[in-house]
Amino acid sequence: MEVASFHARDSQLLCADVAAMIFPRAYFPASDELLADISANIIQLVQMLEQEITANEVANSPSPPLLDRSAHLRDPALIDFMLARQAERRLEKRLSAKSDIALSATLPARLLTNASHEIAEAAQTILAATSLNRRSAALEWRRLPPELLHALCWRIVAAVHPERSDETDQFRQNAQKMLACYDEGATTGNAVRKLLHMLGSDYADEIGNAEKAGLALFVGNLAASLRLAEDHVLQLIDRPSIAAFALLQRAAGSDFDPAMENIRLLYGFDTLTPRDITLFEDGFAALSLEDARRVVAEWQVARDSYLLPGRSDMEPLS
């Protein structure tokens, strides 16, 4: 029975891999449960923003249904951001369960005492985000990328306007204040990028290890070396099969042993099937760097073409 269940899982994963290749745009086969989660998260976020803008308790917030009807809540960039946060939370939990070292021994924790204030501050932002993820805390609007927050914020102002037009000017001012106090540097993604920029090639070995670097820094480094978005890398790693993660590490030029260690940390050998291990052992060495990078580039193109209609930073600059 055990063997049979392994093989059944193999077949299912194989189908998922093949499906991901045949339909690259449907790169993340979202379950109903996941979609329900994402919807709830988006509505929660919108309510949170509406509360900031209207300075009112949200009993019957008008913006979520309105924005939903106008398809703004199905903005691919917003859904992608939420999917990445879900992936991040799951990976963070998996990593904390598998990791042998405490959070306080990870690189971001050690960098808290760095002589450079900039580095220490970025490390603190990363640690705070890690802590929130591990506790599955609600998403804070300050973590949104600026373009997305800006678009969402003004859409909410527009959505509440018909019901409370006499207060629109006040809402505008509130929105402006809210945006003015936003700091992109305080977002996790940016803190990671800042840290990677400032650390240069120092700590390269540690940063290449998910356990020592922590998920955010590890993913940020992988994304930087492959010129992918961190959110894209998170979703690729979070796939049920290890194929995508193995390929990412190959494309980034990782050696076999460190790559295997990261797979152990983010998947765990207990959940790996013989197919996973064979796939990794045979495929990793056989796959050329160029081929791996070509596949990664194809994934990137597929994702870009999926996200392009939702890009709020594509408007002409004033």
Next chain:
Amino acid sequence: MTGTSILAQPITGEVAIDGRLLRADPQLLGMQFAAGGEEGGLLAIPALLNIARLTARLKMGLARSVVVADAHECAELWVESYWANGVAHLSILSSKPVNYTSDQDASRDAEIDWLGGDFEAEVDADGRLIGLTGDFPPDYDHAHIGFPIDGMFMLDANQREEWENGWRAERAFDLKNVQISKLDSRYLMESRPLFHRKGELAGYRLSFSPCGLEPGANENAGGAQAGKRQILFGRELGSVLRQPLGRIIANAETIGVKLQGPLRDNYAVYAKDIASAAKHLVALVDDLGDLEAVEQPDFETALDDIELGDVARRVRGLLALKAADHRIDIITPDENEKVPAVAEFRRVLQIMLNLVNNAIRYSPDGSKVVIDIAKLNDVACITVTDQGDGIAVEDREKAFEKFERLGRSGDGGSGLGLYISRRLAVAMRGDLRVSDARDGGALFALTLPAG
């Protein structure tokens, strides 16, 4: 911090909503001038201007890394900005040099820089290289100075004679189609004698300018070098053709199996046809490369100690999937049966793959292909027997002729396989013949010197 400088004091500046640099610290102003901008003018550093404009549009605090470059250096900067009082405030916190020139780029640059332009060599009266000027080839740097120039280029007999006569008579002479060692390009070499004031020969100034290979230029050259030059297809054109064909196959197969998304069925079939045709062309390229090689007068094979049973089993392994597609059994000798031979392993494998491939191609589905081995005195023999229609007696020698298809077409063959196989067999001091099998199919027998 390796490579990254975190500035003790950030470099700051202020940019108006229209992109003008309103105020800047001296370092930023220096960058503005280096980028061709002016004080109070439009911010001339595109990456910084973009971040300032985005800050102005969103009116939010941004923090990003940007890459800036001038003619001499390139750096990644960490820039933070915020919007206040109608102005974008920029702060550069750190800088990391970016090196875009890898070793590979450097060597590629060298290749691009040297596109076979003109160059001159000066030699002394003893024929030693004493100077190089102009676009001399990358491999011929100044380390060759002081060494005889003879080794720098390859002359055929006629060119050699002209060279020696010219030197003896101390006169100017030109040589066409001179080949520089290790390079494929051909040059026109114009040689002008140099004299001391007393009138003695001081040496020669040799001017090289690229020229195309003239048809028949080396036809009578003779010698091993000339022979090697003629292997053009297999070594050069072959690889040039294989690469685009490989891409065609990969793309057509990707389309054919609908990897890139849904596709009308008939288009998928066309894509598979394209892939199949390209595979045929690749096989033809391989065959033509082999054909060119085996037709060289100095074509030789290695003398390895091989075992024919092992070859048979390897061939079965390599073609097992193809045979299974046609429900054909490939029967090979027992593991204990061994027939040693002296021949080049990969060439014997090539012949056997060709024979067994043909057997699968021309045998009915569900039949058998038998590979057998035997030793007769000092001859080792490996045979392939199929259950196809066989080859008529009058066609048996014709089957080994170049491009002979025996009236078959559309089966992916080039008509070169058997010709090449026999040439290879002969080169290994063996032979390849065909006869009738007992039950009506064809029997190909490859004989080789026994080990």
